[in-house]
Amino acid sequence: MRLISLFGLCVWEIQVAKQVKTKQRVIDHGEVFTAEREVKAMCDMVASECLRIDSRFLEPACGEGNFLAEVLARKLTVVRTKYKQSSYELERNSILAISSIYGIDILSDNVSACRERLYQLWNTWYKGVCKDESNDATRAAVKYILEKNIVCGNALSMKLVDDTQKDTQAYITFPEWTFPLNDARIKRRDFRLDVLLQENTDSALYDGQIELFSDDAMNANNWMLDPVTREIIPKPIREYSPIHYRRITND
Numbered sequence: 001m002r003l004i005s006l007f008g009l010c011v012w013e014i015q016v017a018k019q020v021k022t023k024q025r026v027i028d029h030g031e032v033f034t035a036e037r038e039v040k041a042m043c044d045m046v047a048s049e050c051l052r053i054d055s056r057f058l059e060p061a062c063g064e065g066n067f068l069a070e071v072l073a074r075k076l077t078v079v080r081t082k083y084k085q086s087s088y089e090l091e092r093n094s095i096l097a098i099s100s101i102y103g104i105d106i107l108s109d110n111v112s113a114c115r116e117r118l119y120q121l122w123n124t125w126y127k128g129v130c131k132d133e134s135n136d137a138t139r140a141a142v143k144y145i146l147e148k149n150i151v152c153g154n155a156l157s158m159k160l161v162d163d164t165q166k167d168t169q170a171y172i173t174f175p176e177w178t179f180p181l182n183d184a185r186i187k188r189r190d191f192r193l194d195v196l197l198q199e200n201t202d203s204a205l206y207d208g209q210i211e212l213f214s215d216d217a218m219n220a221n222n223w224m225l226d227p228v229t230r231e232i233i234p235k236p237i238r239e240y241s242p243i244h245y246r247r248i249t250n251d
Contacts, residue, residue, distance in 0.1 A: 079097055
């Protein structure tokens with residue numbers, strides 16, 4: 001599961017009032033939203049990935065979703081261009097696009113705002129392209145995906161946080177969503193984020209230094225041997241059977 005990480009720039013400009021909610025939030029959390037010009041410029045740096053419908057993006061300090069909304073908008077433009085002849089393909093590939101968007105923020109109001117922003121962006125697009133064939137089951141599925149993909153946590157400790165922004169004991173986990181059978185059935189596999197980010201970054205993976213009893217990312221239980229490549233890869237903490245994407249809320 002490959003993730004492209006987007007790190008927001010803290011840019012002070014004339015429009016600073018639009019980039020700051022309150023001075024206290026800046027003091028407490030260093031919260032300054034990135035201006036639209038910088039968002040577009042940074043996305044242009046990974047433009048080819050933004051044009052891949054299934055390319056996964058993670059924003060570790062997502063705020064209200066400035067970066068993620070731009071990435072999603074670009075992906076949906078590609079979906080509309082490639083699949084405009086089929087409402088089914090438009091819908092299915094829009095699910096693939098939005099399921100590739102991931103975000104973390106330490107403030108719960110930002111997480112809620114980000115989810116809602118991405119949903120409204122998608123739903124406006126969805127109603128525009130699928131019109132009378134749009135349906136509430138698909139809308140419910142998108143809301144469910146966003147609940148799983150945009151989470152309240154600490155991107156430094158890789159832990160979920162409580163209402164006071166303190167780390168809990170729970171690690172941040174993200175689902176990988178795929179269409180392995182190339183039909184309407186979507187497959188979900190959940191991974192610990194710290195394990196995903198450890199992949200291919202630590203020589204210990206290749207030196208046989210995986211630990212048996214630790215609780216960190218290098219615990220042997222978090223890794224498995226790829227039966228094809230024979231490489232050590234992250235092990236999902238849970239797998240789900242493929243199911244029609246409109247029914248994923250039943251999992």
